[in-house]
Amino acid sequence: MSSGPPHVEAQRKPRRQEAKPVHRGLKRKHQEWLAACLFIAPDALGLFVFLVIPMVLALGLGFFDVSGFGGFAFVGLANYKTMFSDPLFLKSLRVTVIYVGVLVPSIFVVSLVLALLVKQKLPFMGVFRSMFFLPHVVSLVVIGFVWQFMLIDGRGVVNQVLGAVGIGGRSWLGTPNLALGTVLMVSIWFLMGYYMLIFLAGLQEIPQEYYDAAKVDGAGSWTRFWYITWPLLKPTSFFVLLVSTVIAVAGLQGFDLIYVMTKGGPANSTSLGIYYIYNQAFQYNNYGYAAAMASFLILVLLVATAVMFVLTRGGRFEDV
Amino acid sequence: MQDKKNMARQVEVAEEHGISRRQFLARGAAFTLAAAVTGPGLTVLSGCGGSDSSASGPLEFWQFDAGGGGNSPQAKWYLDVADAWNKDHETQIKMKYIPVQDYISGTKLKTGFASGEGPDIFVASSNDFTLYYNNGALQDLTPFIEDGARDDFYQNVLATRMVDDKIYAVPLEVEPLAMYYSVKAFEDAGLSEADIPETWDQLLEVAGKLKKGDRFGVLFETNANFYQNFTWYPFMWQGGGDTVAKSGKESAFDSKGGVQALQFWQDAIEMGVAPRKALGSGAGDLSANLVQGHCAIEECGIWGVGDMRQNAPDFEYGVFKLPRPPGGTYTTNFGGWAWAVSSKGKNPEEAAKFCVWALGSMSEDSIERGVRWLESDGVMGARKSVVEQATQRGHFDPEPMKFFRDEAFPGSRAENRYPPEISKMVNDAIQNCQLGGADPKQTAEQTAQNIDSFLEGYSGAPLI
Numbered sequence: 001m002s003s004g005p006p007h008v009e010a011q012r013k014p015r016r017q018e019a020k021p022v023h024r025g026l027k028r029k030h031q032e033w034l035a036a037c038l039f040i041a042p043d044a045l046g047l048f049v050f051l052v053i054p055m056v057l058a059l060g061l062g063f064f065d066v067s068g069f070g071g072f073a074f075v076g077l078a079n080y081k082t083m084f085s086d087p088l089f090l091k092s093l094r095v096t097v098i099y100v101g102v103l104v105p106s107i108f109v110v111s112l113v114l115a116l117l118v119k120q121k122l123p124f125m126g127v128f129r130s131m132f133f134l135p136h137v138v139s140l141v142v143i144g145f146v147w148q149f150m151l152i153d154g155r156g157v158v159n160q161v162l163g164a165v166g167i168g169g170r171s172w173l174g175t176p177n178l179a180l181g182t183v184l185m186v187s188i189w190f191l192m193g194y195y196m197l198i199f200l201a202g203l204q205e206i207p208q209e210y211y212d213a214a215k216v217d218g219a220g221s222w223t224r225f226w227y228i229t230w231p232l233l234k235p236t237s238f239f240v241l242l243v244s245t246v247i248a249v250a251g252l253q254g255f256d257l258i259y260v261m262t263k264g265g266p267a268n269s270t271s272l273g274i275y276y277i278y279n280q281a282f283q284y285n286n287y288g289y290a291a292a293m294a295s296f297l298i299l300v301l302l303v304a305t306a307v308m309f310v311l312t313r314g315g316r317f318e319d320v
Numbered sequence: 321m322q323d324k325k326n327m328a329r330q331v332e333v334a335e336e337h338g339i340s341r342r343q344f345l346a347r348g349a350a351f352t353l354a355a356a357v358t359g360p361g362l363t364v365l366s367g368c369g370g371s372d373s374s375a376s377g378p379l380e381f382w383q384f385d386a387g388g389g390g391n392s393p394q395a396k397w398y399l400d401v402a403d404a405w406n407k408d409h410e411t412q413i414k415m416k417y418i419p420v421q422d423y424i425s426g427t428k429l430k431t432g433f434a435s436g437e438g439p440d441i442f443v444a445s446s447n448d449f450t451l452y453y454n455n456g457a458l459q460d461l462t463p464f465i466e467d468g469a470r471d472d473f474y475q476n477v478l479a480t481r482m483v484d485d486k487i488y489a490v491p492l493e494v495e496p497l498a499m500y501y502s503v504k505a506f507e508d509a510g511l512s513e514a515d516i517p518e519t520w521d522q523l524l525e526v527a528g529k530l531k532k533g534d535r536f537g538v539l540f541e542t543n544a545n546f547y548q549n550f551t552w553y554p555f556m557w558q559g560g561g562d563t564v565a566k567s568g569k570e571s572a573f574d575s576k577g578g579v580q581a582l583q584f585w586q587d588a589i590e591m592g593v594a595p596r597k598a599l600g601s602g603a604g605d606l607s608a609n610l611v612q613g614h615c616a617i618e619e620c621g622i623w624g625v626g627d628m629r630q631n632a633p634d635f636e637y638g639v640f641k642l643p644r645p646p647g648g649t650y651t652t653n654f655g656g657w658a659w660a661v662s663s664k665g666k667n668p669e670e671a672a673k674f675c676v677w678a679l680g681s682m683s684e685d686s687i688e689r690g691v692r693w694l695e696s697d698g699v700m701g702a703r704k705s706v707v708e709q710a711t712q713r714g715h716f717d718p719e720p721m722k723f724f725r726d727e728a729f730p731g732s733r734a735e736n737r738y739p740p741e742i743s744k745m746v747n748d749a750i751q752n753c754q755l756g757g758a759d760p761k762q763t764a765e766q767t768a769q770n771i772d773s774f775l776e777g778y779s780g781a782p783l784i
Contacts (some may be wrong), residue, residue, distance in 0.1 A: 068434040069455035069664070088748075153595040155534040155614070174542060174596020176756050265544030266596065267756030268748065282427045284740040285451060287434065 062292035068285040079292035089293060091268055092276035095180060099272055100248040102184050103191075107244050108237070110192045115199030116225075129200070133193035140190070140253055144260030147186045148173065176269035179262055183270050186257055191247075195240050202236030203229065238312055242305060249301045250274060273297050378412035379671050382429065382439035387417020392630075393696035401678050401689060411670040413441070421601065425545060433457060433664070440665035441675060443657045444489055446480040446735040447546055447743060452660065454739070454780035458488040459661035459668040464676040465490075469703075472682065477702045480734045481658050483781045489658035490680040491702035493693065495621040496654040496728040497551060498720075499523075499538075499643070500606055503636040505530050505616035516640045520555075520584050523617070523643045527593035530616035537593035539615035540585055541603035544751050546743045550653055550735055551603065551619055552750050555581035557733055558648040563746055564738070564771065564783045571771035573746070574764040580645055582753040582760035589754055596755055607631040621655065622724050626698035639720040641727055654732040656702060691715070700729055738783055745770050 026034075062080070065073040083089045118129045135143060150157045151172040162168040172182040210228045219227070247253065251274030258264060264271035264279070271279075274297070281290035386398030402413045416439065418428050423443075432438035444452060452458050465487055470478070473491060481489040506512065509529045517523040527537025541548040556562070561577020564570070572578070588594035595615065600608025606624040609615050611632040618624075619642070628635060642652050659679060661671040678689055682705075690706035693699075694715055701707040707725070710716060716725045738746075749767040752758040775783075 067455050068430060069452075069457050070436065071455065149599075152599060152614075153597050154536070171596035174755060263544050265751055265755065266542070267751040267758075268544070269756075282430050283425070284744065285430060285434075285455075 058291045059295050061288055062295045064288045066287035066291075068287050075288065079289045080296070082289060083293050083296060088268060088271070089273075089276060092271045092273045095269070095271055096249065096251075096273040098180060099184065099254060100245060102181075103187055103248045103254075104241065104244050106184070106188050107191050107195055108240060110188060111195035111240070112199050112233075112237075114192060114196040115203055116229075118196065119200060119203050129196075132196055135190045136194045140256035141260055143186065143190055144257045147257075148261045151182060173262055174266055176267045179266055179270050183254070183257055183261060186261070187254060190253060190257075191244070195244065198240055199233070199236060202233050206232045234312075238308075238314075242308055245304065245308070246301060249297065249304070376666065378414035379440035379666060379674070380414055380416045381441040382416045382418055382423075382432070383443045384418055384420040384423040386415045394693075397693055397696040400692075404685075405674055405677065409670075409674075411667060411674075413674055424547075433662070436664070438662055438664065440667070440671045441659060441661055443492070444660045445655065445657055446737045447550070449480060449489070449737040450739045450781050450783070453483060453488055457662055457664055459663040459665075459672050460486050460488060461490060461661065461672045461676060461680070462486045464672050465680050466682060468682045469676075469680050469686075472703045472705050473680075474702060474704065476734050477654070477656065480737045480784060489660040490675045490678075491656060491658045492679060493697065493699040494654040494656040494702050494729070494732075495623055495699050496724055496732050497554060497619060497621050497652045498639045498641060498724065498728045499617055500610055500620050500624055501617045501638050501640065502610055502613075503638055505532075505535065505613075506638075508532070509616075513638070516638075517643050518641075519643050520645050524588060524591060524593060527588065527617060528591065531593050535613050536595045536615045538588060538617040538619075539598055539603050539609055540588060540594055540619055540754075542596055542598050542755065543602045544747060545602075546740075546747060547602065547604060548750055549743055549746050550655055552581065552585065552746075553736065554642055554651055554653045554733070555584055555645070557651045557653075558642070559645045560648070563736060563742065564775070568783045569775060571768040571775065573749070573771055574761075574768035577645075577648075578768075579760050579764045582749065582764060584645070585750065585754045586757070586760060590757070606637075610637065611635050622699050622728070623697070625720055625724075629698065639723050639728075650731055652728055652732045653735055654700070654729065655735045656699075658702075700724055734784075736784065737781065739774075739778070739780070741774050742771055742783075745774070 063074060063076060065071075065075045065078075114132055118125050118132070151159075153159070153171045153174060154169070156172075158172065159168040159170065162170075170178060173179050206229060210232075211224055214224045214228060251258075251272045254272050255274050255278065258270050258272060258275050262270040264275050273293070277290045277293045277297070280286045280293065381398075381402070383398060385392065385394040386402075387395065398415055402415055406412045418426075422428050429438070429442065449458075462485075470487070474494070477491045477494055478487065481487060481491060501516075506515070509532070511526065511529060515526055517526045523538060530537040541551045553563075556577050559575075559577030559580050561575040561579075561581060562572040563578075565572040585594075589596060598609055599605070599612060599614050603609065603618060604620055604623075606618060606620050606627050610618045610620075611628075628637060641650060644650055659675045661668050661675055665671055677683075677686065679686065687703070687705045687709060690701055690703055691710045691713065694701050694706065694710045695713075698721070701710060707716075711725070716722050745767050749763050753760045753763050
């Protein structure tokens with residue numbers, strides 16, 4: 001069935017007939033499939049060699065006692081049994097749960113609010129967008145050092161400023177009850193600009209006509225947000241929720257900050273699961289045990305992600 | 321903005337190929353999941369094991385002084401030693417520099433051994449000894465060391481590098497701990513040398529007087545690492561405590577000495593005279609803390625003398641011995657680094673000959689080399705002949721070097737050689753009490769139980 005004007009169809013037909021013999025035996029669909037494969041191949045190969053193979057090897061490593069000096073001994077599930085009676089691992093899991101539980105919703109709310117604000121057509125919005133995104137282009141190690149200096153006991157600028165309103169004089173990184181919250185605050189500050197951009201992309205895809213029509217019908221700001229923005233932003237929200245959860249559990253930026261700012265202290269209060277795993281591997285040479293813990297962490301993450309996928313049908317909320 | 325455009329374009333491309341924007345976002349999230357987790361969590365762990373190095377070529381000496389573009393006296397000394405050896409020997413030595421933080425608490429050394437691409441020669445502290453010895457990674461150096469040279473080392477320095485009368489590392493130096501103080505801070509507080517504290521109570525009292533504005537009275541290490549253990553141990557030893565009993569079979573951590581040392585550091589924090597966080601790389605960094613006015617007194621090793629000479633030559637400071645608890649006996653921890661040879665290296669025998677030639681022979685050159693190291697690094701010698709010759713040359717004439725030789729070092733103890741598992745337990749106890757406010761007695765008892773459990777299954781170098 002054709003939808004074009006007759007003269008256009010007339011022009012198209014001969015070209016199709018001419019093109020056919022050139023690609024004999026290979027339909028257009030297959031050509032595209034082949035091209036896609038060729039484009040994907042370099043990345044897929046790299047992922048396979050540098051990610052899948054090491055991942056499988058590391059999963060296997062969890063069943064061995066590995067000295068780090070060439071010694072391997074098969075220990076079956078011993079590493080997995082040890083981890084559930086290891087109070088420091090269990091504590092690191094608790095720290096991870098708190099970290100993820102605070103970071104993910106906070107990042108979601110803060111970056112959504114920022115995106116809504118910078119979407120406004122007001123002067124200097126480009127400058128504000130850049131400012132919010134700016135931390136993300138700086139090395140996390142540098143970020144960690146700068147914040148550590150700003151937060152230092154007594155003389156840090158944070159204490160100086162807070163001192164003016166009567167809540168200074170605290171050791172933000174040296175007090176177990178405050179250190180995790182402080183690292184979380186820096187993490188949110190660092191990540192918010194990135195997720196703001198993702199939300200902004202989602203917001204800009206919502207047709208302006210919907211808002212205009214709603215305004216004509218007398219809908220207020222909240223009503224427009226609730227009945228237009230929120231539902232149409234659900235796929236983006238799902239993406240942000242999922243990716244920020246993965247990043248938080250895997251400690252992709254938390255690790256760097258903790259390594260620089262607290263070294264997991266004070267008193268293990270900021271020892272995320274990934275940091276504890278790192279220490280087990282590279283401080284104590286317990287590579288097998290570390291691999292087992294990493295595998296467990298991945299399992300938890302996969303289950304959590306699967307639940308999120310199932311509950312939202314992979315982001316298609318309206319079908320749930 | 322470019323990211324946003326790219327993403328929008330990717331979504332368009334996906335839609336053109338029959339994938340909805342939602343599906344694209346969902347699949348993107350799934351991909352991120354795989355990439356994010358497997359990257360840091362697993363790939364680093366998969367390279368463990370490996371095989372022994374067998375390639376020919378120069379022997380690699382991994383250390384944290386020479387290289388990296390630095391031109392310090394220590395770097396020059398290392399390069400001179402390698403040059404002197406290379407001139408007369410077929411087997412060449414090549415210095416490989418690793419930044420000190422990465423060397424001590426990073427992954428470079430560990431992954432080097434794990435992948436079979438580790439060093440031929442490396443510097444190791446007592447704290448590292450059991451990890452390498454228990455895994456068969458240390459070459460026996462005894463056959464290459466003459467008896468005279470063996471006796472020339474201070475025996476307590478050599479002891480933590482020996483097992484069954486065999487020597488597995490050649491000590492380079494010792495670095496006793498002491499308390500550094502700012503003369504100006506003392507004067508501003510109306511204090512003088514007569515007020516230098518000799519007991520813990522006096523220290524806390526003086527620290528209280530020195531606390532002013534943003535400046536704390538005294539600084540002990542606050543970072544959660546094994547260096548913190550190193551600086552805390554002497555306070556435990558002074559009260560007669562120890563981590564592991566002399567038998568090596570059970571813990572002594574819950575003794576009076578251990579409990580009161582935990583209490584002492586906790587008191588310093590809770591009284592508000594010590595900060596919960598050190599500046600710079602930690603309490604071993606004088607120029608970042610004492611010089612910057614973060615504290616008026618700081619516990620630090622002899623290396624602080626070189627640090628001050630290099631980074632704050634005009635800063636007026638003094639040094640005094642670690643204060644004692646009531647009824648306690650003075651001691652300090654002298655730590656220090658040693659050269660070790662990897663038994664898994666390319667040519668362990670030649671590497672062993674190099675180490676002994678450089679630091680452990682009775683030849684004039686070897687002793688001279690030791691003296692020049694003291695002059696370069698500003699530390700204490702590990703050999704009697706080296707210290708004697710350095711004394712004759714006036715190395716210990718100026719203060720505070722004289723203080724370190726005559727007052728700090730006598731009565732000092734070697735750093736313990738504990739497996740990382742025990743060191744971690746001790747560090748947790750220190751952290752929990754110092755910064756976490758835990759009860760020192762209960763913490764010490766729990767830690768002692770944990771150490772006992774570990775010792776039940778421990779086999780390896782005796783824990784001294």
